[in-house]
Amino acid sequence: MNTVARGPEFMVARAEGVWLWDASGDRYLDGTASLWYCNVGHGRTEIADAVHRQISTLDAYTVYGDFSNGPAVELSERLAAHAPVADPRVILTSGGGEAIETAAKLARRYWAVTGQPGRTHLISRTGGYHGLHGFGTSISGMDRFRHGYGRVVEDTSVVPHDSAAALEAEILRVGPERVAAYFAEPVIGSGGVYPPREDYFTEVARICRKYGVLFVVDSVICGFARLGNWFGIERFGVSPDMVVFAKGVSSGYLPLGGIVVGGRVADPFYNGEGNAFMHGTTYAGHPTACAAAMANLDILEREDLFTVSLEVERHLDVALQGLASHPLVAEVRSGVGVMGAVELTEEALSGRGITTAEVFAEARARGVIVRAIPTSLLVSPPLVITWEQIDHLVSTLSAALDAVAARH
Ligand SMILES: Cc1ncc(COP(=O)(O)O)c(C=O)c1O
CATH class of the missing domain: 3.90.1150.10 (Aspartate Aminotransferase, domain 1)
Structure with a gap:
């Protein structure tokens, strides 16, 4: 302003x-691909044509309950096929911040439905940026985004971005029985471009496993070839419980984001009676946004x-x-x-x-x-x-x- x-x-x-x-x-x-998103470059008529075709066939329709549509299913299957996550499922959103909210709430809800409701605490890293919705504001690793809004989401803390030992110490300080998840970008983006130290991610993945903490990777910037692979984190050889994506998935031609969730976290919601995850958004699975993403992924692969x-x-x-x-x-x-x-x-x-x-x-x-x-x-x-x-x-x-x- x-x-x-x-x-x-x-x-x-x-x-x-x-x-x-x-x-x-x-x-x-x-020099910035707009806001880190235009991976395939601007003006791709192939994406415009795909959008035109889809919007003329089925513009938009909810994926509430058992409703679905072709582009949402095809995109989810394509992303799942490439995600470095075991037994993957996909939840689609309209952007990165919304996807972070979904991942954070799902992490807490997972523990609630699996008998450890005390696990609500979320740990993130200094310099980390995870959008500016409620959870994203609270887990921001940059003070200028976090303060000035009263109490937002409680039970969060931030550890130094380059120390796996600091993560372990924080888990022990809070108490492992209270920690739900740890959030990290493969390379910190908006916070100033900080690649991880060698072995950082192998170490934090081991620590998360040791204490049962869910490992959530925020690949909103690092995904879709910016690090030479699909979700960025493959470069460091670890497999998280959830991966958050947005930006490069559609190169921003239409707004889109989502999360890939591993079977460990997803299964209780499919299999358990009464384990509803009462969360979702109006434009989730928007067929035209998904068609733009499919055309964008075609370009990434073909070129x-x-x-x-x-x-x-x-x-x-x-x-x-x-x-x-x-x-x-x-x-x-x-x-x-x-x-x-x-x-x-x-x-x-x-x-x-x-x-x-x-x-x-x-x-x-x-x-x-x-x-x-x-x-x-x-x-x-x-x-x-x-x-x-x-x-x-x-x-x-x-x-x-x-x-x-x-x-x-
Ligand atoms: C790593 C990361 N996560 C989440 C977000 C939030 O995405 P959005 O701005 O689409 O809400 C961003 C946006 O820059 C981001 O860089």
Whole structure:
């Protein structure tokens, strides 16, 4: 609100591939795939055609009770076939935050129906972002999203993102008989691009197993080829109890999210009399959104963006690391997934009063969109970006840093 109060809005008029055009016809490189979601790039007519076909056949219909539809079933089966989860089932939602609510409530409900109703506590990580609905707000690893709303969801806590020992200590502090689930992104995204330490996920998976805690992976950013595979977490060789997805599942052409639930968690609800999970949303299983996702997944598979993205990841890593020696830069985090963070030095931020918003604005004025968080500039381009476009992105970011440095 404060941003638009200060000046005119930046009107996005059109997009094609990795490019955007504003309302005056100026062109920009989309260095962030919008908000981390446009994995296949903009303007894919194949997705538009699939949407047109579906909306003309069955626009939308509820999947309440035993109602269902072809695209919802096909998409669920396709996702289940690739999910690193044992005996998978799929619940569809309209986005990531809604999917997090579903996973969090399902985790608590699972314990309630299996005779351990005391297990309500949810543990998440510093820097973790899980959307901004009720549970997502409470398990946010960033204080600026969590505070100022009174008491939201209780029985949650946050542990340092890079320490499996800290997770175990927190489980013991709370009492394993009270802990329902642990939530983690494969690579922390919005919080600043933090890949896990080697063995982190093997360790936390072992700790969750040891204490019976459900292991929930939030792959909303990391899924659908951004880490070179379907759900991101495969890269670290562990199998969670639930995986939350959104964004790249449809590349954002239509809003869609959901969770893949392992049989251990799902079975009591199918098999137990009276074990209802009284939860769901109006647009769950929306056939047109699911048709958009199916066409998007066709592109990911046909163009083998799972393999391509690993090459993009390498090139982006090399290019971004070139910024590490810039006088304003403290650290560059890249090399796991098509994403990176350029963190500014304390001296630049506090000493010279430089803001990442200024660097963002300079880059945009030069025709490149990056994302500013308080200490870093983040990039997460569409997976179809070329080497030349990566070099353009990074050299423009470098020029923006120079321009801001010269002003201060
Ligand atoms: C890791 C992660 N989880 C959940 C969400 C929430 O998704 P949505 O904004 O669709 O509610 C986001 C959104 O950025 C995210 O990055």
